[in-house]
Amino acid sequence: MSRAKNPGKPRQPKKLRVGIYGITGCAGCQLSIIFNEDDILDLLDLVDLQAFPFIKEVNADQHFDWVIVEGLVASEQDLATVKKLRRNAKYLVSLGACAATGCVPAYRQFTLKENYEHLLYRKQKRLKDVEPTPIDAHVKVDYYIPGCPPDKKEILGFFTAIARGIEPRGTDNPVCVECRKNGNACLLDQGKPCLGPITAGGCHAVCINGGLECWGCRGPTKDMNLNLMIDILRKKGFDDRFIRDRMRTFAGLKLPTLNRIFHGKG
């Protein structure tokens, strides 16, 4: 096969057209991108940032190679946005815990509507709420950058990987792997309800480094031993309600078996 020769003029690969959007969420994950202050200008050089309404005034809404979405689907408008973005992008990336698991806002799925409805939705008629759900409940997600908030270096790693045309290097190892490397004392051993063993790492065990147990913000690992984790916490004296609520805080919708284990809603 012969290739077109272009002597003296190295072929510049076309930059990837990227869009970064937020739906219902605190925008903290989009901030995590910007927190890469020392690299942000190089990052803008690396990709063709077509849309980033959080910091940019003129934004395209179609013809994306990659679109990155923060937040969960909590309103009809969110749903329309995420479906439109999916249609207009080759690849869709879920950024942060809300997009990946539903995170804290999805907690309202675990309580009765009359417990919260009067607080907001009856006052704000304009808001048309839907069941709070992660993005992948509605559209196909090609890649996840989890975390509440995501690790800013991991975001950079994602961008350099797609620019090189290789698969980004995520991790599905439990938090314990990084925690032990950091030389931390095990918080479970100290009787704290640490969810590190069933939670995906990549966060460098930042909470445990600071003495706070893992709450599971990066979502469960595919390989988790959930029943054993619950057994351990029960043996340490935590009651079922506490264990269920703790596990539901960040990733309840990704732990559907909790319902069965703890006998239903409530």
Place this chain on the structure above:
Amino acid sequence: MPLMETYRQTKADWKRFLEALMKGRELIAPVKRDLVRFERVKDIEDIHLKSMSYFPAKHWFFPEEQTLFRFSKKGFEMPKQKEPRRVFFGLRKCDLNAIKHQDMVFIKQAKDPYYKALRKKSLLLGYHCRTAPSPFCFCESLGLPDFFDLLYYERKDHFVVEVGSAKGKALVKKYGRWFHAEKGLTPEQRRIKNADTLEETDIGRFYDHPGWKEGVNLCLSCGACTALCPTCYCHSIHDEVTVADPGSGERKRQWSSCQLQGFTKVAGGHVFRKDRESRFKHRIYHQLEWFREKNKVPLCTGCGRCIQGCPTRIDWVSMINRMKDDEHRT
């Protein structure tokens, strides 16, 4: 076996000796904070010898993460690291033999320049366990040989010191004023009475034994055992590129663990040790069987840190002992 050269050193002289070694060297020894770790020691009073360290000294030779080389479109260069000279004090028999086993892997087999650079400038001063330093250790079951530059036996008001290498001999010669003649120790005095015993190290025939299930059911696959193991050497390698030029960056290696699914993930995404049981057994079989098939000795040195540090205290030693007992009964 020729008798070891043996000396007596007062505790005051021991302190003087370590202080003398600290001139031009870093002293690494166990220090107790929330847990006992091998740390850089400035004050000899900080050295903790009462119990075994929770973390081994492994990372001083085989760091958790390390840069192998930097690369760009122009080529690549090794990091110009100047490793400090180090003296280790308080390594126990398990720790010392673990270093010996990692030497086999990194120096003898892989000829790894990074490990070698850290290792060759190190003095290994061991500390003999009079009684079991941990409720989980079982080194005597593995018949570990002597491996040290100097080995310290603590007595009430002095140390008895054995010389185990040419490096150790040179130290005694140089600092002779702090070493006094002492008669050699008897095999009984040199023994370590462990808390635990592993009754069988040749476990090939137990591979399909239902007894493993007990451990597998208690396993979170968290990788604590391999991180805390002084001998586990498996690692993964990846590139970290710069944002300014994704064609340049660093190639790094970091600890990995056979307990993780991702450890056996190959091109195309296939994971060939997907089930927990095969991963659980892999560690123990590599430690006791497969390393020995290549190197004549088991990899494990019986420190028991993998049991002590396991969130569910999976006692695989007792599991193997029970499999062996079952065999006698039938």
